[in-house]
Amino acid sequence: MLKILFDSSVLIAAFVESHPKHKSALSFLMKAKNKEFELLVSSHTILEIYSVLTSAPFKPKITPIIAKQLIENNIKNIAKTIYLTDEDYFEIVEKMSNSNFSGGIVYDAIIVECALKAKIDEILTLNSKDFLRLTNEISMKVSTL
Numbered sequence: 001m002l003k004i005l006f007d008s009s010v011l012i013a014a015f016v017e018s019h020p021k022h023k024s025a026l027s028f029l030m031k032a033k034n035k036e037f038e039l040l041v042s043s044h045t046i047l048e049i050y051s052v053l054t055s056a057p058f059k060p061k062i063t064p065i066i067a068k069q070l071i072e073n074n075i076k077n078i079a080k081t082i083y084l085t086d087e088d089y090f091e092i093v094e095k096m097s098n099s100n101f102s103g104g105i106v107y108d109a110i111i112v113e114c115a116l117k118a119k120i121d122e123i124l125t126l127n128s129k130d131f132l133r134l135t136n137e138i139s140m141k142v143s144t145l
Helices: 008-015 022-033 043-055 064-076 086-098 105-118 129-134
Strands: 003-006 038-042 080-082 122-125 141-144
Touching: 003 008, 003 022, 003 105, 008 022, 008 043, 008 064, 008 122, 022 038, 038 043, 038 105, 043 064, 043 080, 043 105, 080 105, 086 105, 105 122, 105 129
Parallel strands: 003 038, 003 122, 038 080, 122 141
Antiparallel strands: none
């Protein structure tokens, strides 16, 4: 079965009706729920989604309780969560240093490392720029909604 790792941006868009990419993101989430492919997320992504949902100025406001329900119903109950080890994090630091990457790209590097660990077929995101930089020397499909 095809394995697709969703970036937080795709899941947030699927959860927030007012998001400009809501319809296309929700469509992919529904395909995952219908088991058309295996949905994977990094453990880091779960907390990133909670943080954004509960702090962004969405209308209506998303409360912590609603954010928890969205995560449980749409991630916990249908996705496989990929975890990294201590050594994996040090490997990411090594890769970032060797590539002279700095700043926020490191958070996308966590997702790429999870993707490598899980041997996924594709990363799905709304912003492929850093993912493409991170996967430039490896064969990993990165798709943008």
